[in-house]
Amino acid sequence: MTELRVNRRSVLAGGLAAAGLAALSGCSPGQNGAARTLQFWHLLSGGDGIALQGLIDDVNSAHPEFHVRPTVLAWGAPYYTKLSMAGAGGRAPELAVMHSSRVPGYVPGGLLDPWDLSRFSELGVDESTFSEPVWNSSVVDGELYSVALDAHPFIALYNTDICGQAGALDSDGLLLRPSDPEEFREMCREIAGVTGTHGLSYGFIGDGQQMWRLFYTLYCQHGAEMTFPPGGQVEMDPEAFAAVLEFMHSLADGEIAAQRGTIDVAIAEFAAQRSGIHFTGVWELPAMQDAGVPVGATMIPPLFGGNAVYADSHSFVLPHQSEPDEQARSDTYTVVADLLKSSLTWAAAGHIPAYLPIVEDPAYAELRPQAEYAEAADYLVYDPVAWFTGSGSNFVQQFGQIVGGAVVSGSGYDEAAEDFRSYVNTMLAQPNPADPQGERS
Template identity: 60%
Template sequence: MSTLLDQVQAAQNAYAVRPTVLAWGEPYYTKLAMAAAGGRAPDVAIMHATRTLGWAPGGLLDEWDLDKLAALGVSEETFSAPIWEKGRIDGKQMSIALDAHPFVLFYNTDICAKAGVLGADGRLKPVSSPEEFLEMLRAVATASGGHALSYGYLGDGAQMWRLFYTLYTQHGIEMEMPLGGTLGIDRDVAIESLEFMQQILDGELAAAQSDYGTAVAEFSTGKSGFFLSGVWELRTMQDAGIPFDMAMIPTIFGTPSVYADSHSFVLPHQSSPDETKRDLSYRFVADLLKGSLGWAEAGHIPAYLPVTESAEYSTLVPQAHYAEAAQHVTYDPPAWFTGSGSNFQGDFGGAVQPALMSGSDSGAALDRFIDTVNVRLLQPNPADPTEVS
C-alpha cells in the first residue's frame, strides 16, 4: 500500500495523502467509528466490505456519488458483479472495493506432478465431487510421503469459517441472518460440509490438529502437497523458494463458490465535508484503483476489471491462475455482527472446533453455532440509533 500511495502521489500534484496506520481488527474499527460518530473522520478509509453493513445504518458512513465516480472511469461495469454488489446497502453504494482476497488452494507443483494430478498445461486437474477431491488428496499424500494437505485451524475461527462457508455455498445456497429473527440455514448441507472437513482432517490426508503457523511451515518446507489459506500467503511461499502454483478451490459440491472479503474504500461520515477535499478523495480512489496492478503482487485480486483484464496482469503467475475466483466470491452472510475481525467467526470456531479435533458429532457442533447466532440476532445493532433506545 505504501508503494501504491507513493505512485499515485508522484503522478499528480492536485492532492497529497497523509496515511494513518492503526492496529488491524477491533482497535482500528473502534477508533474509526469514534471519529465518524464525532463527524471528524478522515477523508477516506479502508475497511472490509463485510463490516460496512454494521456501520451504514448508524450514519457512520457517507454514500458514494456514482456520477462522480463514473466521470472518473469507475462504475458498476468496471467490477465483477458480486464484488460491486457487496458495496451496496439498501440501494446505496457505501463502499468501493480495492480487491477481493479469497480463500484459495496452494499446491506444490513437484509433489503434484509426481502424484499425477497435474494436466498437460502443468496446472491442477479439475475435480467435480467430494470423492474425486479425496482421491486426489490420497494420491498427493502418497507422493509427498507425509500429509496431502496443510490446513491450520486450531484457535482460529476465521480459518474454520472460510473453509466451511466455501463448502456450504458450493451447494448453491447462502445463510440468511434477519435481525430479530432466526438463522436461515440448511442443516443437512451444513452437516455435510462439516463432515467433509472431518474426512480431510483424518491424520493422514491432513493433520487432525494443526494451527495456522504449523500449516504454513509444513507447506513452505515442501512437506505437503496442498495448502488451504488466503491469497495473502503468496509472498510467504515465494520467499520460501518452493515450486508452487495456486488455484481457486475446486468446485467440490456443484456450484463454483469461494469465501472472500474485500478491502474497500469508504467515506467515513463528516458533519461538514470540504467539497474540494471530497472531490479530490474521489480522484484519489480512482487513481488507486487504476494503479492497483502492484496490489496483485501481494496476492490480492484487484477489483478494478481493466487491471485484471490487462495484458500485464495475465503475465503474473500464479496470480492470473486464480483470478477467476473474483467472479465467484461469497462474503459473510449480511448482518451487523458478521465480517472480518468480528467476533462472529470466533463464535463459529468455538462451536465446531471440538468436532473437527475429535471427529465427534457435527450436528451437535452445528446446533451450538445456531444457538449463538440466534442470540446475536435478537440484539440490536449498537451503531444503529433506530435499533438502540
C-alpha cells in the same frame, strides 16, 4: 507462537515502519503550505502496507495540489472501534479502508457517507468496472458505501513439483479439479505418498477464521444460502451444514492433513515443501514465492457441485464527516480512482484487483500464478450480512468454538448446527452497537 510463521504480516516489517514514519511526518514534494492534506486511515501492514504506500506515493507525486497522509492502525477490533468513534463524532479522516463484510454494520448508525456514482462515472469508475459479486458487496440499501480495491479469496496453493510427481496436474500443468469429496481425498493421499508426510496443509485448531473460510466455501458449493434477517431467525440448510463439518473432519486424518494442525504449522509445512496443497488466503502467496516454493494457485475444487469462493475485499469508504470540505472530498474521489487504475501492482501481493480493466489487461494474464485464479472473482461469496459478521469480528471465533469439537471428534455435527443456529438467533435479537439510535440493523 513457537513456529516460524512465513506470511505477509512478517514480511518487511521494518520497511513498513520506515514508510509509516515518513508518511506521518507529512513530508511531501508538493507540501509547500498550499497542498491540501487528506487523512487516510487503513489497517494494512507487512508487505500489503508497503505495496499500498508505494501506490499512495505515486498518487501524491501526480497531484501536488494535495497530499494523502496515511495512518496505519492495528488490524481487527482496535481499528474498527477507532473508525466508528471517528465517524460518530463527525471528525473522521477523508478516506479509510474497511473490509467489505464490515460495511453493512456501519451504515445504519450513519458512520459512513455514501459515494456519489456520478462523480465516479466521470473518472471511469462505475458498476461495469467490477464483477457482480464485488459490486453487490459494496451496495447497502441501494447506495454505494464502499469501493473495492481487491478481492482476497480463500484458495488452494499447490506445489507444482510435488503434485506433478503425484499425477495431480493436468496437461497444462495445473492442479486437477476433483468433483466429489472422495476423489479429492484420494488425490491428497497420492500426494502424501510423495511427501511422506501430508497431502494437504490446512491449519484450523483454535482458529475460527480458518474454519469459517473453508466451511463457508464448501457450504455455498452445495448451492445453499445462509441469511441473517435483522430481528428475525437465521435461514440456513442444516443438512449442508452437517455435511461440510463431516468432510472437514475427514481431511484431518493424519494422512491427508494433520489431525490437530494450527495455521502456523500449516504455513511452515507447506513452505518447507512437506505437503502438496495448502488451503489459505491469497495473501500467503508472496511469502511462499519468497520461500522458493514452486507454487501454483487455484480455486478450491467444486467438491459439492458448484463453484464458490469465500472472500472479502479491502474497500475504500467515506467515514462520516459533519462538515466535509467539498474540495477535499472531490480530491478523495480522484485518489480512489487513481489507486484502482494502478492496482496491477497490488495484484503482486496475491489479491485479485477489483477494477476489471486491470484484470482484463494482458499484463495481468502474464502474472503467474495470480492469473490462474482470476476467475474466482465471478464466484465470490461474502459473509452473511449482519452487524456482527465480517473480518476481524467475534462472529468467526464463536463459530470456531461452536463447531470445533465436532470437526476434531467426528461426531455431533447436527448438534453443532443447532448450536450455531441458536447463537446467530441470539445475536439477531440484539441491537447494533454501532447504531447510536440503538436500532436493529
